[in-house]
Amino acid sequence: MRRTPKDKEDIARSLTRRTLMLGGAMTAMVAALGVRMRYLQVDQADEFRLLAEENRISIRLIPPTRGLIQDRNGKIIAGNEQNYRVVITREQAGDVELVMRRLAGIIPMTPEELEETVNDVVRHSAYVPVIVRDRLSWDDFSKIAVNAPALPGVLPEVGQSRFYPRDVDFAHVVGYVGPVSERDLAEREDPDPVLRLPKFQIGKIGVERWMDDTLRGTAGTKKIEVNAVGRVMRELERNEGDPGADIRLTIDADLQNFTQARLGIESAAVVVMDVQNGDVVACVSSPSFDPNLFVRGISHVDYQALMENDHRPLANKTVSGAYPPGSTFKMVTALAALEAGVIDENYRVRCPGYLEFGGRRFHCWSRGGHGTVSLTRSFAESCDVYYYDIAQKVGIDKIAEMGRRLGLGVRHDMPMSAITEGNMPDKAWKQQRHKAEWRIGDTINASIGQGYVLASPLQLAVMTARIASGRAVAPRLVRMIDGQEIPVPEAPSLGIAESTLAAIRRGMDEVVNGERGTAKSSRIVDVSMALAGKTGTSQVRNITAAERARGVVSNDQLPWNRRDHALFVGFAPAAAPRYAVSVVVEHGGGGSAAAAPIGRDVILYALSGGIPPLDAYPASQRGRIESMLKDLSLRDPTTGAAPKAEKA
Structure with a gap:
């Protein structure tokens, strides 16, 4: 059937509209892809660079600050002092024994201490940091920080530990704290997750024990970035927990x-x-x-x-x-x-x-x-x-x-x-x-x-x-x-x-x-x-x-x-x-x-x-x-x- 000139014009106009619509759609798709690529390559470049380097995000508990115990006039009889310590996390360390041998070459550790720490690390979950040594001197703390690249999974940190400034005077009344034992966990129906942190300390006798829930407080959390060798890159987010309540005794x-x-x-x-x-x-x-x-x-x-x-x-x-x-x-x-x-x-x-x-x-x-x-x-x-x-x-x-x-x-x-x-x-x-x-x-x-x-x-x-x-x-x-x-x-x-x-x-x-x-x-x-x-x-x-x-x-x-x-x-x-x-x-x-x-x-x-x-x-x-x-x-x-x- 022979088309008239008018039909040919109508067909040409229709093809032009379709071409324009298709072209517009393709242009929009390309533009969207471009925007997405810019978002991924520019705006999210840092995050994906970390992922590309096999970095991971780890969430850790922050032990709460233990409440103070005071005498009737406010004098401190159980307080907290700054404590330099070093921890190791198994999932980031890889070969724990190798890393611990390297660490033993930096700070003095007996073979018994070395074996006990390795066993302690293996005994706990892979993502849980285990305290290797606390009460470090500033020199030892600095040595570990300087050698951090050679110690995957090892982290020097500043914490707190219990201190009794009036020692013998209140030993029987206030008592003392010590690491959580399996027996301590068994005595509790639904143990606080913070109690499962290795070497976390709770009250063992005296006021420290019988008012432990009041003194302990609640744990916080921190989100940190660690790279493929377990080194902490930076802290992303930190939510402080609630410190324990201070207790004032009747004793002078x-x-x-x-x-x-x-x-x-x-x-x-x-x-x-x-x-x-x-x-x-x-x-x-x-x-x-x-x-x-x-x-x-x-x-x-x-x-x-x-x-x-x-x-x-x-x-x-x-x-x-x-x-x-x-x-x-x-x-x-x-x-x-x-x-x-x-x-x-x-x-x-x-x-x-x-x-x-x-x-x-x-x-x-x-x-x-x-x-x-x-x-x-x-x-x-x-x-x-x-x-x-x-x-x-x-x-x-x-x-x-x-x-x-x-x-x-x-x-x-x-x-x-x-x-x-x-x-x-x-x-x-x-x-x-x-x-x-x-x-x-x-x-x-x-x-x-x-x-x-x-x-x-x-x-x-x-x-x-x-x-x-x-x-x-x-x-x-x-x-x-x-x-x-x-x-x-x-x-x-x-x-x-x-x-x-x-x-x-x-x-x-x-x-x-x-x-x-x-x-x-x-x-x-x-x-x-x-x-x-x-x-x-x-x-x-x-x-x-x-x-x-x-x-x-x-x-x-x-x-x-x-x-x-x-x-x-x-x-x-x-x-x-x-x-x-x-x-x-x-x-x-x-x-x-x-x-x-x-x-x-x-x-x-x-x-x-x-x-x-x-x-x-x-x-x-x-x-x-x-x-x-x-x-x-x-x-x-x-x-x-x-x-x-x-x-x-």
């Missing part, structure tokens, strides 16, 4: 230090409590140890020395030590008898030096006896027979009930390790524990804090604070968390008649301030700070009838570990109690000679807010006391040793 660091020094190398414990709110202002176990050794990794020699020391420096005697309270328990027996109405304040007992019951003699500490004894005099001269007598009248169940009301036989809730509940026995306890009936002889022994009765220094301080205040004050160790004061609810009344408590306090006052008081040599002559208290001596060995017949061997003639424990409890000022104190000196002999002087000095420091004033002591003692206080300021509280003279 200066009083704690004085008490530690006062105990010297004695195997002993002291607790000082505010009788109104329960604040524990001093809590000292002696001898102590340096917790910094555990943070840095204690040597086998140092650890063995601590373990083999017969004075048990690792044990916190203030809360874990359970001792027969001896005569310091007599307030419990007397209160139980007065409350039950089986005696009154005027009740008297004749003491010939023993009580005979069931064909057996229960001896008083005074072999010749005390004659006719009243309640007040029974305290002052610590007559045992008086309590043998009244205990039979009131019975062990009521004595035990009173003991628990005063805080004995109870585990007090404190953020400290190995807190004992002691033992406040009754008839049901013996039947359950020993499958035996309670006997009158058991009651007689318990009446003077012997037999089955056991109490910790903390419990004895609580008992004393409750007698002094008439309220069921509970011990408190944490004062503030992150700047927020922890409210203290008013302690409820003990439910004991004030007249009854007053009778006990008068007896305790006579112990220290009476002419016949067992602690009269430890009195405070400043009446505004007058001390009331009770001495105690608890036996750790049986005295046979034969030994009594020929004369009881004195403590100073016995081996140290067979001597009696010395105890003292007290409160001051006697007229308006503010502080209560308990002292236990293991194998110290008599409470009046070994424990009461310590209690007086410590409570004087607490009341004075510093070194006790000499005019608070009896005039005849001031020369000796002045010398002792000067000596304390020079001695090392860890060893009790005086400083060596300097060579000329």
Whole structure:
């Protein structure tokens, strides 16, 4: 069919439009490709250059800054210090053993340390950085940084580590931190991911352990670029975590230090409590140890020395030590008898030096006896027979009930390790524990804090604070968390008649301030700070009838570990109690000679807010006391040793 000129023109116009449309589309595609190529080659050049060089992006956890622990006045007792360290990441290192051998040529490492680190790296995930060495010197840190190209996967970094500036003073209270163990992880239902970081440290004992969640904080993250050989190129992004909360304790660091020094190398414990709110202002176990050794990794020699020391420096005697309270328990027996109405304040007992019951003699500490004894005099001269007598009248169940009301036989809730509940026995306890009936002889022994009765220094301080205040004050160790004061609810009344408590306090006052008081040599002559208290001596060995017949061997003639424990409890000022104190000196002999002087000095420091004033002591003692206080300021509280003279 022949096309007309008009048809040819229409076809030409149609082809031209299609050509233009196709050309436009092709042009647009080329333009889009050009824009995309520019974006990839210019705008994203750096990123793709990194990818081309086989660089990778790694996300790592940033350990949180651990919260500080302070004393009641804000003095740091557990802080953090800058720490130069080196880490290695297996996925970036490649041949870990080769890299570690190179590193060992730069910083000193024993073959054992080298093997242990390699095993540690292999044991953890390939992407997890493992700390090879911390607390590096600046020279070693610099050497590693300079040699970084030859050490793939190795990164020198600046971190933080725990530091205890008051070391021995707070070792038992604050505790220390250490690397997370498999046992630590197993104890937690859903462990925080940061706990899986190699050698990450958490609290092991004391406040550090029991308040670890509060102190630890939450981890942050950082995104870093590493090249094919594992070298960090740069940090791309950083999100800081939340630091741990700061904790302020109720303890006064200066009083704690004085008490530690006062105990010297004695195997002993002291607790000082505010009788109104329960604040524990001093809590000292002696001898102590340096917790910094555990943070840095204690040597086998140092650890063995601590373990083999017969004075048990690792044990916190203030809360874990359970001792027969001896005569310091007599307030419990007397209160139980007065409350039950089986005696009154005027009740008297004749003491010939023993009580005979069931064909057996229960001896008083005074072999010749005390004659006719009243309640007040029974305290002052610590007559045992008086309590043998009244205990039979009131019975062990009521004595035990009173003991628990005063805080004995109870585990007090404190953020400290190995807190004992002691033992406040009754008839049901013996039947359950020993499958035996309670006997009158058991009651007689318990009446003077012997037999089955056991109490910790903390419990004895609580008992004393409750007698002094008439309220069921509970011990408190944490004062503030992150700047927020922890409210203290008013302690409820003990439910004991004030007249009854007053009778006990008068007896305790006579112990220290009476002419016949067992602690009269430890009195405070400043009446505004007058001390009331009770001495105690608890036996750790049986005295046979034969030994009594020929004369009881004195403590100073016995081996140290067979001597009696010395105890003292007290409160001051006697007229308006503010502080209560308990002292236990293991194998110290008599409470009046070994424990009461310590209690007086410590409570004087607490009341004075510093070194006790000499005019608070009896005039005849001031020369000796002045010398002792000067000596304390020079001695090392860890060893009790005086400083060596300097060579000329």
